[in-house]
Every structure is written in C-alpha cells, then in structure tokens.
Amino acid sequence: MSSQIDTPEKLIESLAMAGRAAQRMLARASDAKKAGALRAAASAIREDTSAILEANAEDVSAGEANGLSGAMLDRLKLDGDRLEAIAVAIENVASLPDPVGEEIDRSQAPAGMTLVRRRIPIGLIGIIYESRPNVTADAAALCLRSGNAALLRGGSEAVHSNRALHAAFARGVESAGLPADSIQLLPTQDRAAVGAMLKAAGLIDMIVPRGGKGLVARVQADARVPVLAHLDGICHTYIHAAADPAMAKDIAINAKMRRTGICGAMETLLVDAAFPAAGDVLSAIADAGCELRGNSRAQAIDDRVKPASAEDWDTEYLDAVLSVAVVDGLDDAMEHIAAHSSGHTDAIVTGDDAAAERFLAEVDSAIVMHNASSQFADGGEFGLGAEIGIATGRLHARGPVALEGLTTYKWQVLGQGQARS
Amino acid sequence: MSSQIDTPEKLIESLAMAGRAAQRMLARASDAKKAGALRAAASAIREDTSAILEANAEDVSAGEANGLSGAMLDRLKLDGDRLEAIAVAIENVASLPDPVGEEIDRSQAPAGMTLVRRRIPIGLIGIIYESRPNVTADAAALCLRSGNAALLRGGSEAVHSNRALHAAFARGVESAGLPADSIQLLPTQDRAAVGAMLKAAGLIDMIVPRGGKGLVARVQADARVPVLAHLDGICHTYIHAAADPAMAKDIAINAKMRRTGICGAMETLLVDAAFPAAGDVLSAIADAGCELRGNSRAQAIDDRVKPASAEDWDTEYLDAVLSVAVVDGLDDAMEHIAAHSSGHTDAIVTGDDAAAERFLAEVDSAIVMHNASSQFADGGEFGLGAEIGIATGRLHARGPVALEGLTTYKWQVLGQGQARS
Structure with a gap:
C-alpha cells in the first residue's frame, strides 16, 4: 500500500x-x-x-x-x-x-x-x-x-x-x-x-x-x-388438518432440532386445531429437549408448553426453543405467517393438495415448502453446489x-x- | 387523508x-x-x-x-x-x-x-x-x-x-x-x-x-x-475497418439524427483509421445538419469537424451534435468505450464476425449491438410490448x-x- x-x-x-x-x-x-x-x-x-x-x-x-x-x-x-x-x-x-x-x-x-x-x-x-x-x-x-x-x-x-x-x-x-x-x-x-x-x-x-x-x-x-443478505430466519412450519401424523412429527422434529443454530431452523410451529395428533407432535418435540412457548390453546395440549410473550412470535431463537400456536385453518396460519415471518422459509405439511397449492402461491417468502423440513433451505441441498448466502430481499436473487x-x-x-x- | x-x-x-x-x-x-x-x-x-x-x-x-x-x-x-x-x-x-x-x-x-x-x-x-x-x-x-x-x-x-x-x-x-x-x-x-x-x-x-x-x-x-434507472445514455457506434460503407453511413445517420433527444441516440462515433469511407460518413452526417466535434485525426477528414474538448467524450448532447474519434482497431475502440461509455448501448458496424463477437462479448454495457442503430434501445423495439425504463445498474434487470x-x-x-x- x-x-x-x-x-x-x-x-x-x-x-x-x-x-x-x-x-x-x-x-x-x-x-x-x-x-x-x-x-x-x-x-x-x-x-x-x-x-x-x-x-x-x-x-x-x-x-x-x-x-x-x-x-x-x-x-x-x-x-x-x-x-x-x-x-x-x-x-x-x-x-x-x-x-x-x-x-x-x-x-x-x-x-x-x-x-x-x-x-x-x-x-x-x-x-x-x-x-x-x-x-x-x-x-x-x-x-x-x-x-x-x-x-x-x-x-x-x-x-x-x-x-x-x-x-x-x-x-x-x-x-x-x-x-x-x-x-x-x-x-x-x-x-x-x-x-x-x-x-x-x-x-x-x-x-x-x-x-x-x-x-x-x-x-x-x-x-x-x-x-x-437475510437478516432473520424466522421460519414457520404449519401442520394442516390433513397432514400425515407421522410425517408431521418427523418434519417438525427435524426442522427444529437437527441443527438449531442455522437460519433455516424452524422457530414457530403452527398446528391446525383440526389436526388430530397435535399432542403427539408437541410431546415428541419436548421429549427431544426443546423448550416450548405457546398460545393458550397450545398450552392446553401439553403442560410443558410455557406461555409465549408477544415477542416470541418475532424471535429467531437459534436454539432449542420453539414458539407454538394452535390456529384455525389455512387462512389463519397464513395470516400469522404474513405478520411474523422474516420471508426466509415457511413450510406446510399436508396431504391436501389444494391447501398446499394455496400455501405455496400465497405465502410471500423466498422459499415455501410442502412436506419438507425447512432445514433444507441451503444452496447445497438445492443442488446449487454451494452458496454465497441466502437472500430475503425482493430484487435480483432470492433464497x-x-x-x-x-x-x-x-x-x-x-x-x-x-x-x- | x-x-x-x-x-x-x-x-x-x-x-x-x-x-x-x-x-x-x-x-x-x-x-x-x-x-x-x-x-x-x-x-x-x-x-x-x-x-x-x-x-x-x-x-x-x-x-x-x-x-x-x-x-x-x-x-x-x-x-x-x-x-x-x-x-x-x-x-x-x-x-x-x-x-x-x-x-x-x-x-x-x-x-x-x-x-x-x-x-x-x-x-x-x-x-x-x-x-x-x-x-x-x-x-x-x-x-x-x-x-x-x-x-x-x-x-x-x-x-x-x-x-x-x-x-x-x-x-x-x-x-x-x-x-x-x-x-x-x-x-x-x-x-x-x-x-x-x-x-x-x-x-x-x-x-x-x-x-x-x-x-x-x-x-x-x-x-x-x-x-x-439509467443516468446517461452516452452511446457509441464504432465503424470497424471491415464495415460495409453504405450500411455504416445509414446506421450512423440513423443512430444520431432519427431523434437526437432520446437516451439511445449515438453521442460518439468511433471510426477506424482503416475504414476506407470515413469521409463519406462524416460528410453525410454534417450534411444532415449535425455539428461534429472530433480529435485531430477526425478534423483532418472533414473541415467541418471542430476540435473536441476533453468533456465532449463524456457528454450526452441529446442534440444534433456528435463527438467523432478516429481510432486504431478494435482494442483502441473498446478502450475508448470502456473509458467513456455510460453502459447504456454501444454498437459496432462490421462485416467481420470475429471482430463483432469480441465486441459483443467484451463491451460491458447493458446493450451491445452489431450492425444496428443504437436508436433501437427501447422496450417496444425489443418486442417487450412496453417499457418501464432502461436500466444501467448491474443487479436485477438491465437494458x-x-x-x-x-x-x-x-x-x-x-x-x-x-x-x-
């Protein structure tokens, strides 16, 4: 110099x-x-x-x-x-x-x-x-x-x-x-x-x-x-009423617990009130060592769910902590996501193709997933061979x-x- | 409100x-x-x-x-x-x-x-x-x-x-x-x-x-x-040694004079020293009512060419004024363009495909043209049906x-x- x-x-x-x-x-x-x-x-x-x-x-x-x-x-x-x-x-x-x-x-x-x-x-x-x-x-x-x-x-x-x-x-x-x-x-x-x-x-x-x-x-x-760039990875998984219970449990545990510190880790689980196996899923996540913080309806499902504060829904824990909300159907879930997602990766688990299609079309995030773990949000996993980063901006390149x-x-x-x- | x-x-x-x-x-x-x-x-x-x-x-x-x-x-x-x-x-x-x-x-x-x-x-x-x-x-x-x-x-x-x-x-x-x-x-x-x-x-x-x-x-x-957006449209046309003289004249007159006030109008003409019909082209442009400002070699071709100042090479006239430089070959032309182009539209006129290919590959503008008038730099002319604008930035969308x-x-x-x- x-x-x-x-x-x-x-x-x-x-x-x-x-x-x-x-x-x-x-x-x-x-x-x-x-x-x-x-x-x-x-x-x-x-x-x-x-x-x-x-x-x-x-x-x-x-x-x-x-x-x-x-x-x-x-x-x-x-x-x-x-x-x-x-x-x-x-x-x-x-x-x-x-x-x-x-x-x-x-x-x-x-x-x-x-x-x-x-x-x-x-x-x-x-x-x-x-x-x-x-x-x-x-x-x-x-x-x-x-x-x-x-x-x-x-x-x-x-x-x-x-x-x-x-x-x-x-x-x-x-x-x-x-x-x-x-x-x-x-x-x-x-x-x-x-x-x-x-x-x-x-x-x-x-x-x-x-x-x-x-x-x-x-x-x-x-x-x-x-x-x-992306600032936050506040990633949601929504378990729809028509989700396969075993698949929902596998995906939820993987999305949260495989690695808690990555930007594609799930931070909020939305469980449909009409999904019949919510108790199983929450219990399995808690058994895997994850702290649960939920709305009152989630607390009613498993007594290990602590009350969530308003900030919890906007928090990227990057840790073994999960916000859980029971929601009433697809629109309610998508409204929660529109209000709290950081636009990184949001997923639906469902066997109902029409619900999946609406979710994939209407959720406005860089990556939207059907029946897959949000931990796949990664250039290598997308077959790109590498990644310089994940972007949540609107212009040029996303995801x-x-x-x-x-x-x-x-x-x-x-x-x-x-x-x- | x-x-x-x-x-x-x-x-x-x-x-x-x-x-x-x-x-x-x-x-x-x-x-x-x-x-x-x-x-x-x-x-x-x-x-x-x-x-x-x-x-x-x-x-x-x-x-x-x-x-x-x-x-x-x-x-x-x-x-x-x-x-x-x-x-x-x-x-x-x-x-x-x-x-x-x-x-x-x-x-x-x-x-x-x-x-x-x-x-x-x-x-x-x-x-x-x-x-x-x-x-x-x-x-x-x-x-x-x-x-x-x-x-x-x-x-x-x-x-x-x-x-x-x-x-x-x-x-x-x-x-x-x-x-x-x-x-x-x-x-x-x-x-x-x-x-x-x-x-x-x-x-x-x-x-x-x-x-x-x-x-x-x-x-x-x-x-x-x-x-x-684009800030300037300082567009160049380079007439290569192997340009067809009639085509070069038509394109140059059109690029400058069809409408002088649009961003795709030519502002600088680069004429190869080895192009045999430079006199014809400059004379035709001057006859069409355009003021010419050139380097000394351009002034030697036609006495209507006035001396160009250093600023002329970086000026978007949007008027019946043209800077003209005689250059020595493709590399010299591309060097001039790299130094003075606003990255909007630059064109080469030549019958030599290898020269055209190098120009199209190496000139780093949003639009590069071979044997066409820079006045075509327009969404409608590109078949896009309309345009919101022409962009010279590097990200998202260009041209x-x-x-x-x-x-x-x-x-x-x-x-x-x-x-x-």
Whole structure:
C-alpha cells in the first residue's frame, strides 16, 4: 500500500480500482482458466497447511486470551481435516458449470434483429464476514468461478488465519495466469474501512455480509452499495388438518432440532386445531429437549408448553426453543405467517393438495415448502453446489444464492444493418 | 387523508401501507382480472376525456404563465389523439402475457424434492416522474399488469392532468373488482414527500425515476430504496475497418439524427483509421445538419469537424451534435468505450464476425449491438410490448425493462416428507 492512501475512502478506492482492473481480465477468462485457477488455489492452500495452521493457532490463542465463547472459538479453529475440507470445497466450486456466457433467452425484434440475453459477471463483490476463516476461501472461490473480483473483509478474531488463507489462494490464482488482485483481502482491520466499503457505490457492485444479525443489520443500515443478505430466519412450519401424523412429527422434529443454530431452523410451529395428533407432535418435540412457548390453546395440549410473550412470535431463537400456536385453518396460519415471518422459509405439511397449492402461491417468502423440513433451505441441498448466502430481499436473487446470483446479463443485438424508422 | 398525517414520513408510511395491502390482493388476482382492470381503466380515461383535457389545459396555462419552454409545454400538452393513444397503450399492456406465476425453472433436489422457481410481483413500486402526464397511465398499467401496486409522484407542472388521469384509472380498476389503492397518486407536491419516498426502505420495494438527468441523479444519490434507472445514455457506434460503407453511413445517420433527444441516440462515433469511407460518413452526417466535434485525426477528414474538448467524450448532447474519434482497431475502440461509455448501448458496424463477437462479448454495457442503430434501445423495439425504463445498474434487470423486470421469484419446494439428514 502506498503511503498516499491516508483515508479509508482512498484505501477502498485504490483497492476497488485494482479489483475492477483484475475483473476485466476475469470477465474474459475461459471456463478452463477459472477452474484451473481454483484448483491451483486449493493446491496452494494444501501446500501452506502448516503456515495456515500456525496463523490460526495465533488467532485461537488471542481469542482465548480475549475470552471468546466456546462457540466462537470452535468457528475460528482450523485443523488438518477442516483445511482439507476447505480445499475440497474450492475444488467442488471449480467443477461447477461456468455461468458466464450462458444464453438466458433469444428472441427476434420486430425490426428483424436477433436479441440474445447472456449472463455476465456482476463485477466487484465485497464480502464482509466474521469469525469463520473458511469464508475467505468459499466466497473467493464462488466470486472467481463466476468471473467476479472479490474484496474480502474478515473479522479481527481471524485476521492471521485469513491472511494466510488469502495469501495461498492468491498465489494459486496467479500461478494459473489470472491476476492476484482478483481476490483481495482488506489490509487493515480499521472499522472505518468497512464503512468506506459500504459507501463505495459505483466502485463495489454488491456486498454480501456473512455473519450474525448484528453484522447484517449494520451493513443493511449503512450500505449505499446493493446488499445481498437475510437478516432473520424466522421460519414457520404449519401442520394442516390433513397432514400425515407421522410425517408431521418427523418434519417438525427435524426442522427444529437437527441443527438449531442455522437460519433455516424452524422457530414457530403452527398446528391446525383440526389436526388430530397435535399432542403427539408437541410431546415428541419436548421429549427431544426443546423448550416450548405457546398460545393458550397450545398450552392446553401439553403442560410443558410455557406461555409465549408477544415477542416470541418475532424471535429467531437459534436454539432449542420453539414458539407454538394452535390456529384455525389455512387462512389463519397464513395470516400469522404474513405478520411474523422474516420471508426466509415457511413450510406446510399436508396431504391436501389444494391447501398446499394455496400455501405455496400465497405465502410471500423466498422459499415455501410442502412436506419438507425447512432445514433444507441451503444452496447445497438445492443442488446449487454451494452458496454465497441466502437472500430475503425482493430484487435480483432470492433464497439460496450461488453462481447464477453472482451474475447479471447483457443484451446482445445481432442486426443486418437495421436503422430505426 | 387523515389530519394525523402531519409529517412527510407518516404520509408515505400511510400510503405505503395502503398500497401494500392492495398489493396482497393484486398478487393473487388472476390474469383475466388484471387485464380486465386495465381495459376498464382505459375506458374510464376515454369517458373522462373532457375532464382530463380541461385539467390539462389548466396545467398548460400555468406552464405558459410560468415560462415553461416550448419542449416542456409540448411534453405536457394532451389532446384527443394523445389521450386516445394513452388509452390504447393501457389496452396494449392488458394484452401482454401475465408474468406472474410463470415457471422460471424446475429441478430436483439431491434429497428428492422438486424445486420450482416461479415469478411473483415485487410489491410496491414508487414512480417519480416529470412533466409527461402519460407516465401516470403507462407506469400504472405496467405495475398493475405484473401484480405490483404503484405509488406515483408526478411533476408539479402536470399536477391537474395527473390527478384527472389517476382518478379515471383508479375508478376503472375499482370497477373491475381490484382495490383502488393498487395505484395511488401522492396527494401533495411537497418535495419533502419525495425525500420520504426515497428513504422508505421496507415500505417501497423499488423506485423508478422517469425524467431528466437532474431527477435521476437526485433519486440515485438520496434513495435508500433500490432504484431502477439509467443516468446517461452516452452511446457509441464504432465503424470497424471491415464495415460495409453504405450500411455504416445509414446506421450512423440513423443512430444520431432519427431523434437526437432520446437516451439511445449515438453521442460518439468511433471510426477506424482503416475504414476506407470515413469521409463519406462524416460528410453525410454534417450534411444532415449535425455539428461534429472530433480529435485531430477526425478534423483532418472533414473541415467541418471542430476540435473536441476533453468533456465532449463524456457528454450526452441529446442534440444534433456528435463527438467523432478516429481510432486504431478494435482494442483502441473498446478502450475508448470502456473509458467513456455510460453502459447504456454501444454498437459496432462490421462485416467481420470475429471482430463483432469480441465486441459483443467484451463491451460491458447493458446493450451491445452489431450492425444496428443504437436508436433501437427501447422496450417496444425489443418486442417487450412496453417499457418501464432502461436500466444501467448491474443487479436485477438491465437494458429495457418491462413486465419481467417488475417481477421477482420465489422457490417452491415440493416434498414427500423429507427430513434433512
């Protein structure tokens, strides 16, 4: 970094210009070249195993000294297996089909020209993330695969791990003949630099925050650059009167308890008053170790259901806690969801196809499910091969976003000399 | 309006809540119902012809008294023919296919669920426009056709015309059984209310500014709501060495002179030094009444070419003025375009397919053309049936945007009881 870069804004401008210059080369790079660069990045990470693990040990010691929670330390910690998983994940992204150049559609203009819409990279993507160092490699791989440059800003807790991972990744990219600036890591942990990233409209094309609600909320509040994100995952499962009791129980337990800390975990169960096996389902969830908080009708079903407060219906517990409401039919359920869902994932369990169809059509969330666990809300589970994040905004891309969501398109107009009359 | 609405923010919140409530009904309305509402709106406008023309006469008198330019008065003025054209345009939108519910793609998840991506409306669209009252009807029709509610804010010069048009439109919509609040017109010309619209993230889903550069620049600078727009149309035409001379001349004259005031008009002509008929082309453009401003090599071709200043290459003239540069080959041309294009529409004229292919792939504009006039940059000319605007941003929709660009999508997951392992 030159000593002339004396403000966060100038730093970000300088990094963004370098990233944009690299991106112009990435935009033209062939499928094989980009895939090769990712495979080289994976190899470089394997070569640097000991350096990366040493850097990570430094972060972990500092985290222990600074009193990081056990969960945060676990997210931060790398070992040989986790590093190998990071390298394999990069190789998996390398084997995904290249979205760039794909023809979206083709038509004929009234004046005779052929019109082709074709996918192109978005440009420079900013990634702002917290303690998981694997995001450094994951996000870099997805951006590069789709022809985008990335400007990464990881959390202070993982600063040494991120630098070591980034150095290996960039060396691999460069060894394959693509610019090292394709993937840049912010050289400072100064929070003002994050602020400057968020304001860098026209320099950074999109920002993806990866982390807890505090981070996402700050990014959404302050950004002038478009943000791809979800804030909350307040996911509902509605057990309709015509649900198969065994299926309803399996799905409810899985949706809540498989992993309670992920954004697709169910936070509220809506049970139809006409569903005959509500007692079984609630009892099984409580037996699985989940605290239940419900409306009075839910409390009447199982005495382990504690009273829910008004806030419970709008709370993402990310824990073994579940809000439960007994509702009167599909409309009542959909009204509850419209009032309390965060628009992430909402599911119905029913054997009644007409009810399912209405739910799938009328519930306005990024993902709506019929007879499946909301824990499937994930790019890998959707067959996308990976994900940069899950979006609940209305524009561009929604739900799990992978390579396609990291592209935009251009119109190519193929004429034979047409002038407009 | 209730007297409790005492701040611009509260006014916008109240209008947005009413619009969002109406939109939930629109989202479920059938194709036939939405088309019927538009036909009823067209009929209501025809019924109200004399009221609308009277209101318009009031605006025109006020405009004359306030010294509006002839061009502005012409944009403002309605007559029987123009009003009939507005009604016909609404009927044309009614006959476009309904984008809502369209299946984008369908796949199978690894765990066996069927995944369907299906188009849905975006929600509430804010339209901020200037003196053309026809935008009131055009924008309202496109929003309603795609299941979106609209909040319209027209220019003060057209306030009576807009109110009369809006009243007729809303009456038609209501007579067809859809909520009148589907299409709302801001009841005040207070500029603070525009500011409140721009900040209403979460209440208004997207804003489309329609008007001059000043309006678009203000909206882009101040908005916290996503904006679909283009600021400039600095469009280039590059005549390659292997261009057919007659075709090059026709396209250049058409691209510049057919209508100089539209965003797709050519503003800069790049002529390859190896193109043999540069003199003919420049002479024909000058003969057509266009002022030419060029680099020294362009001045050497025709003595009517005046020297171009540095600003000329970044100027959208919207007039019979053209910048001309002689360039050395495709790379030189693309470098000029990368430095000066506004990313709207850029064209190459050539008989060399390899050169065309590189240009179409590497020029990073929303629209790239081969052997066609940039004046075709228009939703109607692209066969979209209409357009809400042309976008040069990187996300969501680019180029001419019509009904598809007014939709987003949801994921529908159709399971058979799957729980995630």
